[in-house]
Amino acid sequence: MEDNLISKKDLLELTGISYGQLYRWKRKDLIPEDWFIRKSTFTGQETFFPKDKILDRIDKIIHLKDNASLDDLADLFSPNLSEMALYAADLKQRNIVSDVSWQLLTAQFGEAEVLTYERLIALYVLEQMLQTGEMNRDEGRILLQVLNDHYKRFDGKSCDLIFIRKMGVATFLLISGGSEVYLEDHAKLVQRIALSSSIEALKTRLSK
Amino acid sequence: MYDYPSGDIQINGIASSNGGTFRRVTVDGMGTIHGDLTCMDFACNGTCKVDGSLRAERASIDGISKIKGAAHADQLRIDGKVTINGKLTGEEFQVNGHLKIHGDCEAERFESNGIFVIQGMLNAGMIEVAAHGPCSAQEIGGEQITIRHAGSQFMTKLLGTFMNTHVTATTIEGDYISLEHTTAKVVRGGRINIGPDCIIERVEYKDELHIHPSSIVKYHTQI
Numbered sequence: 280m281e282d283n284l285i286s287k288k289d290l291l292e293l294t295g296i297s298y299g300q301l302y303r304w305k306r307k308d309l310i311p312e313d314w315f316i317r318k319s320t321f322t323g324q325e326t327f328f329p330k331d332k333i334l335d336r337i338d339k340i341i342h343l344k345d346n347a348s349l350d351d352l353a354d355l356f357s358p359n360l361s362e363m364a365l366y367a368a369d370l371k372q373r374n375i376v377s378d379v380s381w382q383l384l385t386a387q388f389g390e391a392e393v394l395t396y397e398r399l400i401a402l403y404v405l406e407q408m409l410q411t412g413e414m415n416r417d418e419g420r421i422l423l424q425v426l427n428d429h430y431k432r433f434d435g436k437s438c439d440l441i442f443i444r445k446m447g448v449a450t451f452l453l454i455s456g457g458s459e460v461y462l463e464d465h466a467k468l469v470q471r472i473a474l475s476s477s478i479e480a481l482k483t484r485l486s487k
Numbered sequence: 488m489y490d491y492p493s494g495d496i497q498i499n500g501i502a503s504s505n506g507g508t509f510r511r512v513t514v515d516g517m518g519t520i521h522g523d524l525t526c527m528d529f530a531c532n533g534t535c536k537v538d539g540s541l542r543a544e545r546a547s548i549d550g551i552s553k554i555k556g557a558a559h560a561d562q563l564r565i566d567g568k569v570t571i572n573g574k575l576t577g578e579e580f581q582v583n584g585h586l587k588i589h590g591d592c593e594a595e596r597f598e599s600n601g602i603f604v605i606q607g608m609l610n611a612g613m614i615e616v617a618a619h620g621p622c623s624a625q626e627i628g629g630e631q632i633t634i635r636h637a638g639s640q641f642m643t644k645l646l647g648t649f650m651n652t653h654v655t656a657t658t659i660e661g662d663y664i665s666l667e668h669t670t671a672k673v674v675r676g677g678r679i680n681i682g683p684d685c686i687i688e689r690v691e692y693k694d695e696l697h698i699h700p701s702s703i704v705k706y707h708t709q710i
Contacts, residue, residue, distance in 0.1 A: 287660075298628060298675070298677070299612065299661065302611075302628045305593075305610060306610055306611075
């Protein structure tokens with residue numbers, strides 16, 4: 280655990296905000312739930328926050344709240360990737376994707392400086408599948424196309440990606456998460472990936 | 488906000504349904520919803536079990552409802568008994584019956600005229616509680632918190648001999664706090680008014696503090 284904690288009382292004193300404001304911001308998801316760390320002290324249970332994170336966040340909220348609504352701010356701070364875009368250079372620097380996957384993506388959709396959420400997921404899944412060695416680059420192109428065309432339709436609901444090969448011919452399917460799938464005997468289910476777990480993995484990679 | 492399909496669920500008698508998105512869901516009898524339920528209006532007049540989470544713009548529960556997951560309702564009125572395993576979020580809640588939540592409860596306005604047991608935190612902009620029985624929450628936080636006892640002093644005393652009618656919380660924090668018949672470890676806030684029959688270990692206030700002579704406050708300090 281982090282040692283650098285600040286108690287709620289000290290925080291309010293330091294920043295000059297009231298209990299009501301703090302609780303309202305929590306309700307509006309401007310301050311994540313897991314920053315509220317409960318610890319027992321001699322006065323009973325007290326709430327502590329990771330000091331640097333919370334001070335930075337409150338500073339941002341105070342400065343931005345005159346120009347943006349609390350809901351807009353919540354979107355901004357949301358860990359949800361759908362509100363997120365990433366610079367291509369940043370992505371390479373963090374070693375999230377290899378050059379091979381990057382080239383595949385740019386060959387198909389053109390060079391882009393900023394990657395949207397959907398591209399990011401597609402790229403990450405592509406990278407994962409290529410690294411298992413089960414999928415070749417040509418199939419990777421189909422994968423990108425499938426994700427590009429259809430992933431949006433799931434609209435944030437969980438979905439699984441299924442990779443089937445029959446007599447050397449590859450096919451990708453996107454199905455809603457957890458559904459059962461039955462294949463004919465000659466078809467081989469090469470891989471099944473729950474995209475939600477890929478998103479989670481990607482998030483943790485990005486938050487490091 | 489949501490685009491609701493035109494379908495309704497109406498249960499009269501004993502029936503079950505899978506979840507999904509609907510316009511109106513009415514249960515007058517015994518209903519079980521297997522899965523998550525999203526709807527514009529949710530009305531339960533009998534017994535209803537939701538084996539998933541519930542999301543409604545308006546919900547009114549007059550019977551007994553159990554919700555296995557989380558619940559969200561912009562407007563919620565409870566006249567019966569509701570148990571929620573997850574957390575409850577929304578805008579305006581009116582509790583006239585019995586509400587039990589295993590998680591947190593978050594709203595803009597929380598009015599209670601009945602009994603609530605919240606194992607997590609009760610967090611609302613405005614909290615108004617008239618306690619009719621033993622109410623409790625792990626933590627109560629908000630802007631304006633008013634807790635008073637319901638009914639006449641005589642009835643409370645009479646009831647008090649049978650059951651504890653106090654509101655119990657570990658911590659109560661807010662900008663304006665007014666308490667009666669409350670047991671708490673710590674009360675913290677701007678302006679605090681401790682009314683009759685409170686047992687509080689520690690009060691920390693910023694601007695103002697009044698303590699009724701019949702209340703016990705072990706320690707108080709201005710911060």
